[in-house]
Amino acid sequence: MLNTILETIKRLENRDSLSKEDQELLEFLHAEAWKVINGGIVNLISYGDRLGWEKIEEKFNGMLNLIDKAKNK
Secondary structure, three states, X not given: OHHHHHHHHHHHHOOOOOOXXXXXXXXXXXXXXXXXXXXXXXXXXXXXXXXXXXXXXXXXXXXXXXXXXXXXX
């Protein structure tokens, strides 16, 4: 589901001009993407005791490193 949302966002953002409806859809899709992302993070943290906090920290650190590399391209 998240992949579909992100692909739709990308396609809308690549348009030369957006109608009012397209802009509203884009705002809605951004909000929905964040809901899915935040839900995943909450689920991950809620299983911290079962998954192991060290593994979760490693995953978050890996994601932060990936974000830093993407920003610095």
